[in-house]
Amino acid sequence: MTQAPQDAAPPRLSHESIVSLTLDLSRRFGNRVVTSQAVREQHANTLTWTENQPPDIVVYPETTEEVVEIVKLCAARRAPIIPFGTGTSFEGHTNAPLGGVSIDTSLMKRVLAVHAEDLDCVVEPGITRKALNEHLRDMGLFFPIDPGADASLGGMTSTRASGTNAVRYGTMKDNVIAVTAVLANGEVVKTARRARKSSAGYDLTRLFVGAEGTLGVITEITLRLHGIPEAISAGVCSFPSIKAACDATIVTIQSGIPVARIELADEAQIRAINLYSKLDLPERPMLFVEFHGTDQGVREQAERFGEIAADHGGGSFEWATKPEERTRLWQARHDAYWAAHALRPGAKSISTDVCVPISRLAECVEETQRDIAESRLLAPIVGHVGDGNFHVLPLVSIEDADEVARVEGFVKRLVERALAMEGTCTGEHGVGQTKMKYLPQEHPAATLDAMRAIKAALDPMNIMNPGKILPPAPLVHPEVLTA
Structure with missing residues (x-):
């Protein structure tokens, strides 16, 4: 395969270009174009120690057609485009190292369609997972991917998010049926239809799921839904060591028990949870578990798990059967990030x-x-x-x-x-800026070249979230390129 030449990053916009682009966007979108320092900094990395690199402009579209207009205005000036959901990512995905325009999708939060009989729905990218599940609740349906934060569905799709329910329901790649996206040239693509399976061409849906905004701006998502379980049972169990808790997890999975969630917290994290969430859990390695199904099925699953836990030195199992008790327990787990900071x-x-x-x-x-x-x-x-x-x-x-x-x-x-150990540098946070340096250790050079070729084909000017995922290609002089 002929190695593609390295794509140059777009130059940082001059002051004159920023002013001109701001005026063009403002004429079309009015006060939905913002250039204040505070708002721009809010649209860059804020949750970790990674440097905050704000965009030059933030704009809030309401429709796919408006995203097309924004992209075309940016493309005409080769201005970087950084899609933005709720800003809960950890790896610098929303940073703008070269400046440019942050496209904030928070106004694009409609549920466009729910097909209850087909167990799917079509949503805009700005809706959050909690808002979607509130909309679906009275229909007896829910969307199961739960990364903890109340992230936007567009951001979850772009980072190939996962979370506490992944062991049973899979990750975003298993639950996104199709996306609509605006490419770097302003064209709109729809990656698939609503059918549950298809052999018609390349699987472009999986290409955009996890692309972190580097191939286009997602404007619609078709999602797989599930029925709300008849019965749910949750609880916690402490263990004498991390190894015992992990071994109990391995045996549980290998035994085929359809556990919905099985989460680990070590001693330090339990101490933080107790302080932050006002709980009194034993400060030992602990598993948080949850089972979904019928009353009888849930009871049998819980009993079998209890036996496995006991075999590995697990303490007494504390069950939370009432909805408010389960909510408090899982909220404590979801608040683990903030709880840790209290230490x-x-x-x-x-x-x-x-x-x-x-x-x-x-x-x-x-x-x-x-x-x-x-x-x-x-x-x-x-x-x-x-x-x-x-x-x-x-x-x-x-x-x-x-x-x-x-x-x-x-x-x-x-x-x-x-x-x-034949694992990966990131299971669900994504690559962004901070994990980019590890990709050459994880993937062969030919694999990275194939990724770069896809990027170059869909975004030849490299304006879609530049500086993310793909490390620069090694410089190769033309005379040594081989066919």
Whole structure:
């Protein structure tokens, strides 16, 4: 395969170009164009220690047609375009390292259609998962992907999000049927129809799911839905060690128990949860679990899991059967990110994740805990361990250069550990800016070249979220390109 030449990043817009583009956008969109410093900074990275790199302009479209107009105005000036949902991503996805225009989809939040009999719906990208489930509740339906934050469906699609329910319901790649997207030249593509399966051509849907806005701006999404379970049972169980909790998870999955959620929290994270959510859970490694199904089925699943937990030294199982008790329990788990910060007020965080084959999970988490201790770090661990994915949240004083270096070294070793175990540098956070440097270790050069070729074909000017996912290609002189 002939190696494609490296695509140059678009130059940063001159002051004159920014003023001209702002005027053009304002004439069309009025006060939905914003250039204030505060709003621009809100549309860059805000949740981790990664540098905040704001766009030059923020614009709020309401329809696909308006996105087309914005893209065409940007393309005429080769202005970078950064799609924006709710800003809950961790890896610098919303940063604008070259400036440009942030397209905020928060006004595009309609449910366009619900096909209850087909178990699917069509939504705009700005609607959040909680708002969608409120809309669906009276129909007896729900959308199961739950990354914790009340993220937008467009952002969840773009980062190939996952979350607590993934062990049973899969990730966004399993639950997105089709997308409508605006390409860099202003053309609109729809990747599929509503049929549950198709063999008609390339699977462009999966191409846009996880593309992180680097191939186009998603403006509509067709989603797979599920019926609300007849019965739901949730609870927590503590274990004597991380290994025991992970081993119980592995046996549960291998036994075929259709657990809906199975989440891990280590001692540090449980301590944070108790402080933040006013709970009194034992400060030991703990599994949060939930079962969906019929009353009888849920009871049998819970009993079988209880037996497995006991075999691995698990303590007494504490069940939350009332809806308000379950909500409180899972809200505490979802607040783990904020709870961890309470352990060290004023510290910055770097939330990172890896994913390994489930058979290597216990080994990977144990080695990671040893690394944390040896590196003298405070770094709670939580994980969607039913699919081998776990998160680490080092808390760091940015003013302490030695500690910053220790955290950077730890994150590098964490990724290398996961890759050595045939895992991935990111299970669900995505690549963005911060994981980009690890892709050459995870993928062969030919694979990255194929990705670059796709990017170049759909976005030849490299204006769609430049500086994300793909590391620059090695410089190759024309005379050494081979056919």
